[in-house]
Amino acid sequence: LAKTTQPISMDSYEGQEVNITCSHNNIATNDYITWYQQFPSQGPRFIIQGYKTKVTNEVASLFIPADRKSSTLSLPRVSLSDTAVYYCLVGDDPGNTPLVFGKGTRLSVIA
Amino acid sequence: SAVISQKPSRDICQRGTSLTIQCQVDSQVTMMFWYRQQPGQSLTLIATANQGSEATYESGFVIDKFPISRPNLTFSTLTVSNMSPEDSSIYLCSVEDQEGSNTGELFFGEGSRLTVL
Numbered sequence: 001l002a003k004t005t006q007p008i009s010m011d012s013y014e015g016q017e018v019n020i021t022c023s024h025n026n027i028a029t030n031d032y033i034t035w036y037q038q039f040p041s042q043g044p045r046f047i048i049q050g051y052k053t054k055v056t057n058e059v060a061s062l063f064i065p066a067d068r069k070s071s072t073l074s075l076p077r078v079s080l081s082d083t084a085v086y087y088c089l090v091g092d093d094p095g096n097t098p099l100v101f102g103k104g105t106r107l108s109v110i111a
Numbered sequence: 112s113a114v115i116s117q118k119p120s121r122d123i124c125q126r127g128t129s130l131t132i133q134c135q136v137d138s139q140v141t142m143m144f145w146y147r148q149q150p151g152q153s154l155t156l157i158a159t160a161n162q163g164s165e166a167t168y169e170s171g172f173v174i175d176k177f178p179i180s181r182p183n184l185t186f187s188t189l190t191v192s193n194m195s196p197e198d199s200s201i202y203l204c205s206v207e208d209q210e211g212s213n214t215g216e217l218f219f220g221e222g223s224r225l226t227v228l
């Protein structure tokens with residue numbers, strides 16, 4: 001199973017762009033990169049997924065270099081409500097290989 | 112998307128007792144996953160539950176301690192048996208998105224917070 005490494009925590013002021021980088025050196029050819037967000041007392045929630053290059057949705061952008069050994073989640077203009085734990089996962093079909101959660105990055109947004 | 116309901120949302124249990132957590136999904140799903148999240152920690156997969164077959168347990172988790180039922184495609188239960196304070200955790204049910212465009216996207220319930228005294 002591909003293992004992921006993320007910073008344990010990050011702090012940001014409101015309105016700033018936040019970039020969280022995840023390392024996954026052993027990513028397999030069929031693996032996708034998926035990011036989840038978890039608020040206290042809630043289950044994780046899907047944010048974004050990508051395979052290569054760049055993906056953007058209404059919430060975030062995901063940058064993946066050509067070697068796919070890392071990825072960067074970019075949150076534009078964060079607000080206090082973005083304070084959460086962010087998890088980077090790599091894998092394909094969880095029915096084939098269950099997805100493994102790493103330690104995640106605890107983002108604290110301050111006013 | 113899938114809407115997942117878990118019961119109970121929280122409970123306080125006595126050492127040595129067992130508790131069954133229910134997970135109901137609003138659509139039919141092939142696989143359901145049970146995770147544990149200890150206080151301040153990440154999620155750890157306990158087992159994968161398939162309808163009509165025995166659950167597949169991850170290393171460190173055994174059926175005698177965490178028996179799982181999967182009677183149909185929308186429902187599963189996880190029992191935490193002979194509980195000790197070390198079992199105090201949030202237990203989360205999860206399913207894979209069957210219809211979306213994302214590969215392996217998981218939906219989670221709100222979790223069941225168990226405190227063992």
